[in-house]
Amino acid sequence: MSEQPPSTPSLPCRLASVLFFLHILTFDVSKAYYCYDTGNFTAASDYAKNRKLVLSSLPSNMASDGGFYSGKVGTGSDIVYVLSFCRGDSSNDTCFKCISSAAEELMVNCPNQKAAYSWGTGDPPCFVRYSDAPLYGVKQTFPTLKLYRDGNIQMDLDQFDRIWRNLTEVLAAKASMGTSELKFAAGSTMLPNLQTVFALLQCSPDLSRVDCYSCLGECINDYQGCCDGRLGGTIEKPSCIFRWDLYPFLESDTSNLLPPTAAALPPANAQVTNGNMSKSLRIVITAVGSTVLFIVVTVSVCCFIRRRRSNPWEVSSAKDMVETAEKLKFRINDIRAATNFFSEANKLGEGGFGKVYQGKLENGQYIAVKRLEGCSNQGQQQFKNEVTLMARVQHKNLIKLHGYCLEEGERLLILEFAPNASLEGFISDSVKRTLLSWERRLIIMRGIARGLLYLHEDSPLRIIHRDVKPGNVLLDENMNPKISDFGTARLFISDQSRENTTRIAGTFGYMAPEYVRHGEISVKIDVYSFGVVALEIISGKKNSYFSNLGNSEHLLSYAWKNWREGTPIRLIDPMLNGNSRNEMFRCIQIALLCVQESIARRPNMATVVLMLESQSTTIPTPTRPGYLMDASGREMSTSSVNGSAPASINEASMSDPHPR
Numbered sequence: 212m213s214e215q216p217p218s219t220p221s222l223p224c225r226l227a228s229v230l231f232f233l234h235i236l237t238f239d240v241s242k243a244y245y246c247y248d249t250g251n252f253t254a255a256s257d258y259a260k261n262r263k264l265v266l267s268s269l270p271s272n273m274a275s276d277g278g279f280y281s282g283k284v285g286t287g288s289d290i291v292y293v294l295s296f297c298r299g300d301s302s303n304d305t306c307f308k309c310i311s312s313a314a315e316e317l318m319v320n321c322p323n324q325k326a327a328y329s330w331g332t333g334d335p336p337c338f339v340r341y342s343d344a345p346l347y348g349v350k351q352t353f354p355t356l357k358l359y360r361d362g363n364i365q366m367d368l369d370q371f372d373r374i375w376r377n378l379t380e381v382l383a384a385k386a387s388m389g390t391s392e393l394k395f396a397a398g399s400t401m402l403p404n405l406q407t408v409f410a411l412l413q414c415s416p417d418l419s420r421v422d423c424y425s426c427l428g429e430c431i432n433d434y435q436g437c438c439d440g441r442l443g444g445t446i447e448k449p450s451c452i453f454r455w456d457l458y459p460f461l462e463s464d465t466s467n468l469l470p471p472t473a474a475a476l477p478p479a480n481a482q483v484t485n486g487n488m489s490k491s492l493r494i495v496i497t498a499v500g501s502t503v504l505f506i507v508v509t510v511s512v513c514c515f516i517r518r519r520r521s522n523p524w525e526v527s528s529a530k531d532m533v534e535t536a537e538k539l540k541f542r543i544n545d546i547r548a549a550t551n552f553f554s555e556a557n558k559l560g561e562g563g564f565g566k567v568y569q570g571k572l573e574n575g576q577y578i579a580v581k582r583l584e585g586c587s588n589q590g591q592q593q594f595k596n597e598v599t600l601m602a603r604v605q606h607k608n609l610i611k612l613h614g615y616c617l618e619e620g621e622r623l624l625i626l627e628f629a630p631n632a633s634l635e636g637f638i639s640d641s642v643k644r645t646l647l648s649w650e651r652r653l654i655i656m657r658g659i660a661r662g663l664l665y666l667h668e669d670s671p672l673r674i675i676h677r678d679v680k681p682g683n684v685l686l687d688e689n690m691n692p693k694i695s696d697f698g699t700a701r702l703f704i705s706d707q708s709r710e711n712t713t714r715i716a717g718t719f720g721y722m723a724p725e726y727v728r729h730g731e732i733s734v735k736i737d738v739y740s741f742g743v744v745a746l747e748i749i750s751g752k753k754n755s756y757f758s759n760l761g762n763s764e765h766l767l768s769y770a771w772k773n774w775r776e777g778t779p780i781r782l783i784d785p786m787l788n789g790n791s792r793n794e795m796f797r798c799i800q801i802a803l804l805c806v807q808e809s810i811a812r813r814p815n816m817a818t819v820v821l822m823l824e825s826q827s828t829t830i831p832t833p834t835r836p837g838y839l840m841d842a843s844g845r846e847m848s849t850s851s852v853n854g855s856a857p858a859s860i861n862e863a864s865m866s867d868p869h870p871r
Contacts, residue, residue, distance in 0.1 A: 299395025359444035384817030608662030629685035679740035742805025751784030808837035
């Protein structure tokens with residue numbers, strides 16, 4: 212059955228034109244409601260009056276409460292509880308009409324049942340429940356509506372499933388973490404055949420983070436269990452909903468969620484497969500009957516292709532660039548005064564990029580000044596543009612860029628000052644490490660994870676750091692972590708999931724095997740690095756080969772061996788007390804999940820954040836970590852690769868922070 216984009220509010224039309232019906236548990240698919248068999252009431256009872264009152268007033272209550280309402284009417288055994296929410300992209304008018312229809316439908320079709328549920332007849336749908344038992348905060352997954360769109364995915368299913376699963380898990384974590392008041396998240400990603408996958412996930416806003424994530428996880432698994440390989444579909448439960456498709460289906464403006472080409476995609480009945488853009492264009496043109504649309508769509512596609520090939524940092528308007536660049540500009544004399552003319556006494560460190568100095572501005576603010584050295588092929592304007600865009604990437608767990616200076620041949624980055632230097636200094640020092648209690652170490656791990664999640668999913672620019680290690684995690688005055696050093700960072704456009712490079716940059720021991728061997732870049736290489744760092748934080752040992760009872764052993768090997776033997780306690784830093792052993796074991800398990808050899812099995816950072824912050828979230832069993840091997844099949848140490856201690860390799864100097 213082919214599909215038309217949703218347009219009418221009637222349920223028969225919705226089922227016929229939007230999605231092909233597959234499975235619904237124990238109720239008639241021609242209905243948009245379910246009457247629970249949990250008890251009845253009489254027409255003249257107080258319960259009947261209370262139900263009528265609460266359902267009749269529901270639309271107006273919803274309108275004033277912004278798309279979600281929970282309340283009750285009555286006392287004692289006659290209390291009627293009600294809970295309802297609209298899909299996060301619904302307009303106020305759509306929500307009001309849907310709730311009105313659903314409430315009326317429940318009163319007519321469930322005349323004497325004490326509990327009932329309606330998923331509305333509109334598109335976007337709405338969800339209404341009433342009961343004689345409390346509903347607020349109670350996860351309810353029965354009944355489940357499962358629908359799919361006719362047709363099959365026309366690409367490698369394993370490759371599709373990896374991309375699809377990554378997108379849906381990210382959105383599930385976002386929704387559960389309450390990034391919107393309605394616990395709603397929507398987004399998209401690009402497939403290798405240039406089609407775009409659109410998805411939304413939403414929970415009833417009253418659910419806890421854990422119950423929300425669990426409910427959405429059930430939706431994702433339900434879809435894969437029933438409809439894997441289909442062109443699109445939806446899973447609706449009383450407490451959560453999931454939908455995905457190959458065309459944009461949200462009602463409200465989603466320009467901030469979707470890629471620039473989303474508006475140019477054809478409707479669902481165009482059935483674009485294998486990236487056949489010409490066929491879809493002909494369908495759109497025929498339907499609209501306008502050569503103007505053809506020109507607009509063609510230009511959009513060309514611009515998109517050009518955008519993918521060009522430097523994606525260049526995304527802001529020239530006017531914004533100029534205004535922001537001026538605000539970020541520092542004078543060379545001010546920086547010289549702040550650093551005492553770059554004196555050695557003020558030097559904090561140095562590397563292949565140049566040197567870093569501590570400074571103090573006239574207003575008393577402490578800064579770190581990165582003095583870039585070496586040649587660069589980029590012009591001053593390009594440098595200013597890139598610094599301007601870097602300044603937009605701000606998060607409490609990232610080092611803040613205050614500005615720049617381009618005078619008298621100097622190229623300076625003015626950064627936030629972190630008084631406690633790097634995490635590496637604490638892990639490597641047996642005295643300083645005593646200052647890291649388990650509670651502090653957990654805060655540091657959570658902060659690093661949140662910073663990476665922001666870079667991967669929430670920032671205006673999607674960034675793969677590529678060199679996550681303790682030396683690049685700075686600690687502020689309160690020992691809060693700040694990810695720094697974006698000299699090797701790679702920037703992706705919002706819908707890009709991976710790419711390949713022949714120029715490897717990063718630090719041996721923290722780089723994922725697929726990246727070192729094949730140059731594969733994705734968010735999962737940062738996940739791998741995070742896993743290594745987490746193991747270092749937990750164990751107090753460096754990732755490079757260390758001595759344990761006289762034997763040299765790699766940290767990942769040591770961690771995996773003890774995990775398999777049921778002795779993870781051996782991995783825990785002896786300086787830590789035993790009050791939080793179960794929490795420590797959970798973190799070891801999370802770290803091992805991050806360093807798995809299978810890229811698909813590694814969680815994304817949204818899932819990592821959720822697992823670190825929720826003790827009740829179920830954590831999968833990790834599989835073998837990914838190791839670097841030499842030609843004989845033996846594990847490669849850092850020394851066998853580079854000669855001694857972990858070494859950084861940079862494609863370019865720190866002055867070239869944009870993707871190469």
